[in-house]
C-alpha cells in the first residue's frame with residue numbers, strides 16, 4: 249500500500265479494511281475512555297486547570313523527544329526510499345510539534361525539561377525499546393496509536409471548541425487535515441510492514457493503554 253493513496257477517506261474512523269483500521273476499531277474502547285477523560289474534556293471545554301496543562305506539556309515534550317528518536321531509528325531500518333521519505337516527514341511533524349510546545353512554554357511558563365513522571369517513563373521506555381530492538385512493522389504498531397488517537401481526539405473536540413478556549417491551538421492542531429495526513433502515512437507503513445510481526449495487536453494495545461495512563465497522570469499530578 250502506498251502512503252496517502254490507498255486508504256479510504258475515513259480509515260481512522262474504522263471504515264478501512266487494512267490492519268491499521270482493524271486495530272483502531274479493536275481499540276475504540278480505550279480511545280473513547282481517553283475522549284471521556286476529564287483531562288481531555290477539560291481541554292475541549294477550555295476549563296482544564298492551567299497547572300495541569302503546563303505539567304502535561306512538560307511531560308509531553310519529554311515524550312515527543314523520545315518519539316522523534318524512535319522515528320529516526322525506524323528510518324535507519326527502512327528498506328526503501330519511499331518508506332524512508334515517509335519516516336522523514338513523520339519525524340519532521342514531531343519536531344514541528346515540539347516547536348508548538350516551546351510556544352506554550354513561553355506563554356504559560358512551562359518547564360520543558362521536567363523530571364519524567366512514571367507514566368512518561370513507561371511510555372518512552374516502551375517506544376524506545378521497540379524502536380531499538382524490533383523491525384519496522386513492530387515500531388509502526390507501537391507508534392501508530394499515538395498519531396491516530398490524537399487525530400481522533402482533535403477531530404472529536406474541534407466542532408465544539410469555543411473561539412476563546414485557551415487550548416484551542418491544541419485542539420485545532422490535532423484536528424487538522426495535516427495531522428490526519430501524518431496519521432494515515434504511519435498507518436500505511438503499519439499496513440505494509442506488519443507481516444511477520446506476531447505481537448502487532450499487543451504492541452498497538454499497549455501503546456493505547458499508555459496513552460490513557462499519560463492523560464490520567466496529568467490529571468492527577470498537578
Ligand SMILES: Cc1ncc(CO)c(N)n1
Pocket residue numbers: 308311312345394395398459462
Ligand atoms: C503522549 C502523546 N501522544 C501522542 C501525541 C501526538 O503526537 C502527543 N503529542 N503526546
